[in-house]
Each structure stands twice: as C-alpha cells, then as structure tokens.
Amino acid sequence: MTALHLIPEVAPALAPVAGPVVGPVVGPGADVAAAVTPDAGPAARPAPPALSLRGVRKEYPNGFVALDDVTFDVAEREIIAILGPSGCGKSTLLRCVNGLEPIQAGTIALDGASVTGPGTDWSEVRQRVGMVFQNYELFPHLTVLGNLLLGPLKVQKRAKAEATERALELLARVGLADRAGDYPRQLSGGQKQRVAIVRALMMQPEVLLLDEITASLDPEMVREVLDVVLELAADGMTMLIVTHEMSFARAIADRVLFLDAGQIVEQATPDVFFTAPATDRAKQFLNLFEFRTPTKKTASGRGVGHRGDGARPERQPRGPTPWPSQPTPRPTAHRPS
Amino acid sequence: MELAVFREYLPAYARAALATLGIAALGIVLATAVGLVTAVVQYAQVPVARRVAAVYVELSRNTPLVVQLFFLYYGLPKVGLVWGSGTCAVVGLGFLGGSYMAEAFRSGLDAVEPAQTQSALALGFGPALALRHVVAPQAVALATPAFTANVIFLIKETSVVSIVAYPDLVYVAKDYIGTDYNTAEALFLLVVFYLLIVLPVSLGAAALERRVRRAGFGA
Numbered sequence A: 001m002t003a004l005h006l007i008p009e010v011a012p013a014l015a016p017v018a019g020p021v022v023g024p025v026v027g028p029g030a031d032v033a034a035a036v037t038p039d040a041g042p043a044a045r046p047a048p049p050a051l052s053l054r055g056v057r058k059e060y061p062n063g064f065v066a067l068d069d070v071t072f073d074v075a076e077r078e079i080i081a082i083l084g085p086s087g088c089g090k091s092t093l094l095r096c097v098n099g100l101e102p103i104q105a106g107t108i109a110l111d112g113a114s115v116t117g118p119g120t121d122w123s124e125v126r127q128r129v130g131m132v133f134q135n136y137e138l139f140p141h142l143t144v145l146g147n148l149l150l151g152p153l154k155v156q157k158r159a160k161a162e163a164t165e166r167a168l169e170l171l172a173r174v175g176l177a178d179r180a181g182d183y184p185r186q187l188s189g190g191q192k193q194r195v196a197i198v199r200a201l202m203m204q205p206e207v208l209l210l211d212e213i214t215a216s217l218d219p220e221m222v223r224e225v226l227d228v229v230l231e232l233a234a235d236g237m238t239m240l241i242v243t244h245e246m247s248f249a250r251a252i253a254d255r256v257l258f259l260d261a262g263q264i265v266e267q268a269t270p271d272v273f274f275t276a277p278a279t280d281r282a283k284q285f286l287n288l289f290e291f292r293t294p295t296k297k298t299a300s301g302r303g304v305g306h307r308g309d310g311a312r313p314e315r316q317p318r319g320p321t322p323w324p325s326q327p328t329p330r331p332t333a334h335r336p337s
Numbered sequence B: 001m002e003l004a005v006f007r008e009y010l011p012a013y014a015r016a017a018l019a020t021l022g023i024a025a026l027g028i029v030l031a032t033a034v035g036l037v038t039a040v041v042q043y044a045q046v047p048v049a050r051r052v053a054a055v056y057v058e059l060s061r062n063t064p065l066v067v068q069l070f071f072l073y074y075g076l077p078k079v080g081l082v083w084g085s086g087t088c089a090v091v092g093l094g095f096l097g098g099s100y101m102a103e104a105f106r107s108g109l110d111a112v113e114p115a116q117t118q119s120a121l122a123l124g125f126g127p128a129l130a131l132r133h134v135v136a137p138q139a140v141a142l143a144t145p146a147f148t149a150n151v152i153f154l155i156k157e158t159s160v161v162s163i164v165a166y167p168d169l170v171y172v173a174k175d176y177i178g179t180d181y182n183t184a185e186a187l188f189l190l191v192v193f194y195l196l197i198v199l200p201v202s203l204g205a206a207a208l209e210r211r212v213r214r215a216g217f218g219a
C-alpha cells in the first residue's frame, strides 16, 4: 500500500530505530513503563510516552467506580486495542483521557506533561487528542465541508483557504471527494463515520481515540471504515481503539489491553492475547466470539432454520466481521472434538 | 351596514393598524431578546442569574398582560417612573412574551442531543463556542414552531393595550362604537384588520416551519 499520508506531520521516530516502530511487547503484569524505555545513552534521552496513565480512578457521581487504578503507557505511533465486556469501562477510559470525564485520582500525561492539574487547558488537550464516536455525531446543520472546517476555523483560527484545501485532500483520501457539499443526512453510516474520522484529523491530533466506531454500521460498511483506520496506522498515528471487531483488533494492534470491571486485567501482544490469554476472564470473554460447529443432522429436505424434534435450528454463524486480509487462526481449544 | 361608514372609518383603522403593528413588532423583538438571554442563562446554569430567570418566568407566565400593563402604567409612576402608553405596551409585551420565548428556546436547546455538545468539546470547542456554533443553530431550528406560535400569540395579545390608552385597533373600534353606535361596522372592520395583520404572519410562519423541517436539522 502506498503511504496515503492521512497524517500531515508524522513525528520523526523517537530514536534511530530500525524498522517500523512497534509498541513495547509486554506480557501480562510486566512493567510497561520499564519496557518503553529504550536502552540508550544519556545523549539520546528516551522520549516520554505519547500518553501515560498512572493509577487513574474514575468514580461517577452516583458512587459507581468505573475505572480503578488504571496504569499504562502508549508510545508514539503505538496502537492499543482496548477490549472487554460491555460496561467494563472502555468508553469511560477514552473519555477520561480527553477530559470529557473528570478523574478522581491518578494522573494522565501527554508527552510527559501532566494534563490532570487544575490549570489544564482542556481545549488544547482535546485538540491534541482526537476522538471519534460510535454514532459519528456529525453536525447536522452543516455540510460535510462545514463539519470539517468548523473546528479549524473557530477553535484553531486557521486560514480558510488552507483548511479547505486540507479538508478536500483528506476527503479525497477517504473516497468522499464528491461529498463535500452534502449534508450528513445524505450520507450512509460508513460515509458519515469516514467524515467523522476526517473531522478529527483536521485538528491535527497527536493521538486518536476511537470508541467502537463500527458498532452502529451495517456489516458491509464496516470494512470501508476500518480500511481508513488501517491507513492511519500505516501513517504512524498513535491510536487507542475500543472495538468489538476481534479480527481487526488482532490485525492492527501492537498491544491489547483487556479491561474488566474497571481494571486492566491483562495486557499482551495480540498474538499472545488471542491464542493464549493468561486470565480466565479473558478466556471467557474470547469465548463469546467463538462459534462451535453445530452438530450436523442427517440430511433432510428441511430448510435451514426449520425447528423440529425440539432440536435447535442450524444457523449461520454470525461472528465478528471477517477480516480477510489477516487470517486469524482461531484457538482450537474451545472446539468440540 | 353602510358603505359610507366604512369609507369614513378606514383612515383611522389604517392608522391604528400601523400603531398595532408597531408595538407588536417592538414587543416581539424585546420578547425575543429577553427570551434568548433567559434561555441561555438557564441552559448554561449561570449561578445567580438562573434563579432570577426562573422567578421572572413564573411571574411573567402566571399574571395576565392586563395586570402587567396596569402595573406599568399606573404603578410605576408611584415610584417616579412615568412611561407613555406606547412604551408601557411594548415593555408589557416584552415582559409577557419574554417568558414564552424563553420556554420556546429552552425546549429547543434541550432537544439538541447532548452528544452534539460532547462531540464539539472533543474537537476542542469551549462550552461557549460549542453553544454558539453547534447547539444554538440546531436549537433555533427546533424551536421555530414554538417561536412562530409565540409571535402570533403576541400580535393577538396587543388587543388589550387600549386599557392603557394606546390607540390600537381595539381602541379605535371602541371609540367609534361609543360615539356613533355603528357597532356592526366598527366590529367588522376590527375583524378584517386583525386578519390582514395576522393572516400573512401565519402563512409566513408556516412557510418558515416547512423550510426548517425540510432542512432536517437534528435528523
């Protein structure tokens, strides 16, 4: 794939590292902070992590503790998949990172500078940390171009000509060059989500937070959105991705964070996490995405789904959207022999 | 009914119609301004101002315009504030209409998905910028039907301003009935002139609502 440069200024690699910069590979329970630190002399001080959370605790006003002692680092250009059962705190985690939810304890730092102090300029932080939502949240009263320009013009006070040029360029790269003048209601879900991604990119963020951005899409539109994310990954965008697309997570992530009941239960490379999860909770979670081959009944003239003899109807397994470019070997342990 | 009577009355009714339109227009502008401020103060939960706004809304909505006008015209001079009947009419309409407009705008603001604000904040908008560029434009569209209903309501409410001696249509009609006893003609012209004023506004309002609906904001 040719580099599409969805990100304008890809920051230079931290150090003269050979090959693609991949996130630190850590096993469960490993000290991430230590793993990030490259072995370098005093002259080449290690760059601070792009994003760093230490002991983050989120308690909602009703007393519910949604995040408990969450600690992890994200290196520049690293891609983290955040997985976990519904209600475990994934969205809360992303919302805490860009200050949409205040945290009750711990620190969050961007490029080594804390953004949890009382004097934090959240507008500035949120320009550096882009976010894309499940339901796109485009502005319905503005055209696609209007959606893309509002932030750059009103928040960043950039020149209209420059911002427009950039917007059209990015729209072309996500295949929507001819939709600049359309209103959001005229777009399909997949197109809306691609516009939402471009809108976030227009602010030139250093980190991108994606919260289940394909969860509201019809299956045939999932791919077009995930392809855009893959291109971002190729361009070196640092990303935190909450997703239920397991094969996508496995393909794109440098590291998987598995969250349960507000705590990081496990973190590992995708290969390790998906083939040999260390914790029971992760195993249980992954089981949800496995489908046992239904026991075939003897051939009969019955149509699929016909219910008879009290037997369960045969169904087409509907797993997560297939991700053909990256065949995922499924763990065999859970299949019936 | 005598045609000659109509011809005689017409100029006075025309003048009164203009006078009615004048205070209606000024009253609606004032009501809209008061309503906007009140709605934003309540939406943004500005500490003390929102209490004041809440008291104002209750006071304004739960007293008749006639009483409000009496207060302005006969009450204020007791504290040294003497206003002409025109000023009293406009201020009265603004005071009454402000709360109705505030409710219209507030319902519009409340109808905008909170996620819209979240998404603006996530782009780095401050709360004020988000309100101005993201929430307010959608709220205005959503509030349009309630707003136009209030405009028509306020035009019709002008019919009580004659009690503070403002020379509006009702004032002229009462005058002719009292002096000439041409009740039928005077009332007929009164109806016709109110229709001449309100009907175009109603049609304009319907067209505006259709346009806003077609724009499909919030959809």
Ligand SMILES: Nc1ncnc2c1ncn2[C@@H]1O[C@H](COP(=O)(O)OP(=O)(O)OP(=O)(O)O)[C@@H](O)[C@H]1O
Pocket (backbone or CB within 6 Å): A060, A061, A062, A064, A066, A084, A085, A086, A087, A088, A089, A090, A091, A092, A093
């Ligand atoms: N405003 C709130 N007040 C109280 N509790 C909340 C609030 N928002 C979320 N929660 C609770 O916090 C927990 C985590 O919510 P969150 O939305 O982060 O979960 P999630 O992992 O994103 O789930 P899903 O996969 O369903 O999106 C849930 O149990 C939820 O009920």
Ligand SMILES: [Mg+2]
Pocket (backbone or CB within 6 Å): A090, A091, A092, A211, A212
């Ligand atoms: Mg969520």
